[in-house]
Amino acid sequence: MAIAREKLITQLEQTTSALVKLVSGLEDNALDFKPETDSWSIREILAHLVDDEMYVMRLRLVRIVREDLPNLVPHDEKKWYLHRNTSRDKLEELLEDFSIQRRASLGIIQMMRESDWIREGIQPEYGQFSAEKWLEKWAGHDVVHLKQINQNLAAFQK
Numbered sequence: 301m302a303i304a305r306e307k308l309i310t311q312l313e314q315t316t317s318a319l320v321k322l323v324s325g326l327e328d329n330a331l332d333f334k335p336e337t338d339s340w341s342i343r344e345i346l347a348h349l350v351d352d353e354m355y356v357m358r359l360r361l362v363r364i365v366r367e368d369l370p371n372l373v374p375h376d377e378k379k380w381y382l383h384r385n386t387s388r389d390k391l392e393e394l395l396e397d398f399s400i401q402r403r404a405s406l407g408i409i410q411m412m413r414e415s416d417w418i419r420e421g422i423q424p425e426y427g428q429f430s431a432e433k434w435l436e437k438w439a440g441h442d443v444v445h446l447k448q449i450n451q452n453l454a455a456f457q458k
């Protein structure tokens with residue numbers, strides 16, 4: 301179990317540099333390109349990663365560690381999208397913010413004890429799950445969006 305966890309943590313550590321490598325130097329037309337009218341642009345994906353890191357991913361982990369079986373509220377992405385704060389939407393700001401937020405998350409993750417990893421929370425969509433399971437979802441979420449950025453770039457370059 302611990303080896304799998306180490307692997308997931310390493311994965312989380314590598315996401316910032318993977319993002320930098322993928323999007324550095326992109327012009328606005330590439331950043332704002334949408335493969336489909338209802339899909340997210342790369343800029344929006346980056347903003348989603350920053351906001352999720354602060355308000356969903358780390359927040360849920362912290363609540364699982366600090367509260368007894370917390371009720372975790374589902375995250376409404378449509379609502380987030382409609383009301384999202386676009387005040388730090390420049391590429392450098394998004395990358396810097398992600399880097400800072402990810403480091404803050406890793407700071408907490410690296411301090412977790414065995415007794416913390418088995419603590420649980422409840423979320424209506426996923427049911428009851430442990431901090432360890434949440435780490436798995438977190439790393440998987442990074443993978444999904446890195447892939448999505450790659451797909452956007454490929455569609456833009458066509």
Ligand code: NI
Nearest residue numbers: 348352441445
């Ligand atoms: Ni997402």
